[in-house]
Amino acid sequence: GENVEQHPSTLSVQEGDSAVIKCTYSDSASNYFPWYKQELGKRPQLIIDIRSNVGEKKDQRIAVTLNKTAKHFSLHITETQPEDSAVYFCAASGYSSASKIIFGSGTRLSIRP
Amino acid sequence: KAGVTQTPRYLIKTRGQQVTLSCSPISGHRSVSWYQQTPGQGLQFLFEYFSETQRNKGNFPGRFSGRQFSNSRSEMNVSTLELGDSALYLCATTTWGGEETQYFGPGTRLLVL
Numbered sequence: 001g002e003n004v005e006q007h008p009s010t011l012s013v014q015e016g017d018s019a020v021i022k023c024t025y026s027d028s029a030s031n032y033f034p035w036y037k038q039e040l041g042k043r044p045q046l047i048i049d050i051r052s053n054v055g056e057k058k059d060q061r062i063a064v065t066l067n068k069t070a071k072h073f074s075l076h077i078t079e080t081q082p083e084d085s086a087v088y089f090c091a092a093s094g095y096s097s098a099s100k101i102i103f104g105s106g107t108r109l110s111i112r113p
Numbered sequence: 114k115a116g117v118t119q120t121p122r123y124l125i126k127t128r129g130q131q132v133t134l135s136c137s138p139i140s141g142h143r144s145v146s147w148y149q150q151t152p153g154q155g156l157q158f159l160f161e162y163f164s165e166t167q168r169n170k171g172n173f174p175g176r177f178s179g180r181q182f183s184n185s186r187s188e189m190n191v192s193t194l195e196l197g198d199s200a201l202y203l204c205a206t207t208t209w210g211g212e213e214t215q216y217f218g219p220g221t222r223l224l225v226l
Contacts, residue, residue: 006155032212043203043217044156051212089156099211100169101146105155 006104
């Protein structure tokens with residue numbers, strides 16, 4: 001069945017450094033790859049997404065890359081700040097409105113001052 | 114627009130009891146997905162409803178069920194509660210599903226004693 005693997009499960013970086021989270025997916029029909037951020041005690045919220053017709057997308061300090069051949073995609077956060085501390089989830093879904101969205105297991109990112 | 118709402122926010126039950134949780138989507142959203150979130154297990158997909166029909170289902174036992182009403186509000190029910198059902202239950206809604214951004218509710222935290 002469909003599966004999304006996410007690594008690492010925990011990540012600690014120095015404030016100002018970059019953080020990279022990687023995901024792989026199994027369903028070759030997947031075409032939509034969102035990333036969600038969940039702060040402690042809050043609901044997950046979309047921070048960036050990418051579709052299969054694009055290899056890279058950037059929004060200020062956040063960027064996502066997609067390699068459809070290898071079936072993996074990554075989240076890059078540059079110049080990390082304390083407010084970046086949260087759990088990040090990757091996900092994969094097909095184009096069809098009936099497609100399931102499958103989430104990765106999450107990465108707990110901690111920013112050291 | 115008002116956001117996704119879930120009731121109740123907190124619930125304490127004992128083993129063997131049953132529970133019903135409610136999710137009211139953003140106005141105009143017809144797809145409602147349910148997730149179970151436990152520490153270390155990420156977001157486990159339960160099921161998705163669209164136009165009062167279950168469109169997708171995850172790998173949970175039959176004790177977990179749901180339904181959707183004509184106004185798109187959805188309920189999920191867990192019968193014969195077990196200790197392992199203690200979790201945060203989140204619903205997420207979209208207009209049609211698939212590659213749309215999912216908007217999460219605040220969740221219902223269920224504790225089974």
